[in-house]
Amino acid sequence: GAVVSQHPSRVICKSGTSVKIECRSLDFQATTMFWYRQFPKQSLMLMATSNEGSKATYEQGVEKDKFLINHASLTLSTLTVTSAHPEDSSFYICSARDPGRADTQYFGPGTRLTVL
Amino acid sequence: RKEVEQDPGPFNVPEGATVAFNCTYSNSASQSFFWYRQDCRKEPKLLMSVYSSGNEDGRFTAQLNRASQYISLLIRDSKLSDSATYLCAVILYNQGGKLIFGQGTELSVKP
Numbered sequence: 001g002a003v004v005s006q007h008p009s010r011v012i013c014k015s016g017t018s019v020k021i022e023c024r025s026l027d028f029q030a031t032t033m034f035w036y037r038q039f040p041k042q043s044l045m046l047m048a049t050s051n052e053g054s055k056a057t058y059e060q061g062v063e064k065d066k067f068l069i070n071h072a073s074l075t076l077s078t079l080t081v082t083s084a085h086p087e088d089s090s091f092y093i094c095s096a097r098d099p100g101r102a103d104t105q106y107f108g109p110g111t112r113l114t115v116l
Numbered sequence: 117r118k119e120v121e122q123d124p125g126p127f128n129v130p131e132g133a134t135v136a137f138n139c140t141y142s143n144s145a146s147q148s149f150f151w152y153r154q155d156c157r158k159e160p161k162l163l164m165s166v167y168s169s170g171n172e173d174g175r176f177t178a179q180l181n182r183a184s185q186y187i188s189l190l191i192r193d194s195k196l197s198d199s200a201t202y203l204c205a206v207i208l209y210n211q212g213g214k215l216i217f218g219q220g221t222e223l224s225v226k227p
Contacts, residue, residue: 034214043203043219044160049212057212093159095215103148103207105215107159 003027004096006108013084014116020080021111023094029074030096034105035067038091050077084115119143120206122218130226133194137221139204140186148207149180151189153200154220160203163189194225 007022023033031052036044048069049057056069068080077096081088093110122139129135141149149166164171166178166187177190187204201220208214 032213036217044217046214046216049214091157097213103165107161110157110159112157 003098004094004106004108006094006111008111009109010112010114012114012116015085016083018080018082019084019113020078021092021094021113023077023079023096023108025075025096025098025106028096028098028100030077031074031099032097033071033077034095034097035069035077035079036093036095038093038110044093047079052077081113084113086115089113089115118218119208119216120204120218122204122221124219124221126222126224128224128226129194131194131196133225134190134192135194135223136191137189137202137204137223138186139188139218140184141204141206142185143206143208143210144185145208145210147209149178149187150205150215151176151178151187152203152205152217154203155200160217163202191223194223196225196227199223199225 003026005024033050035047037047038044046059047062050069050071052071058064071077091110091112094108095105098104120141151163152160153163154160164173164178166180170179175192179188201222203220204218205215
């Protein structure tokens with residue numbers, strides 16, 4: 001069964017609104033989670049590394065004030081897309097690293113965001 | 117230069133064909149390598165890890181060439197159900213252990 005969940009699976013919103021996406025590890029405590037974004041016909045691009053209890057580490061070119069990440073517990077990381085615009089429409093996928101199984105990352109089912 | 121590069125394809129092959137995907141990586145500090153499969157509008161699923169000695173799982177064979185910094189995936193006797201996008205990925209241990217994906221190679225197996 002799924003070990004990482006994401007919610008919501010799909011969201012449609014108006015331009016200018018903020019959208020929060022939750023990523024939960026179900027079977028293990030994840031000190032590190034990752035957020036990816038995937039545009040159509042493109043690969044998964046790492047946006048940021050979310051560390052429990054500390055600030056996220058953002059990849060070059062990703063605006064930290066626009067994509068707010070909070071990893072307040074060992075099983076939950078959230079990504080908030082603030083003031084979303086149509087160009088933010090994408091497939092957002094999180095993954096969680098299982099510290100008990102070296103190198104193993106489990107992916108959530110993804111969230112499809114459409115900004116009108 | 118991208119950390120991980122793949123031929124985006126698409127590869128269109130008939131059922132039963134053998135198809136090979138290659139992927140190159142630029143960071144010599146990379147220590148762990150993977151092949152993922154992604155179906156349309158879904159999350160990537162781990163297909164197999166790639167070990168230095170090469171490894172096989174049924175019709176799938178993965179190989180690693182550290183000297184040339186590339187990994188490969190061979191699919192034998194391809195099935196219609198193999199149609200998907202195949203992504204190689206490497207873990208960059210010198211960058212916090214993040215998993216970086218190649219562009220993905222689209223495979224379409226035709227009857």
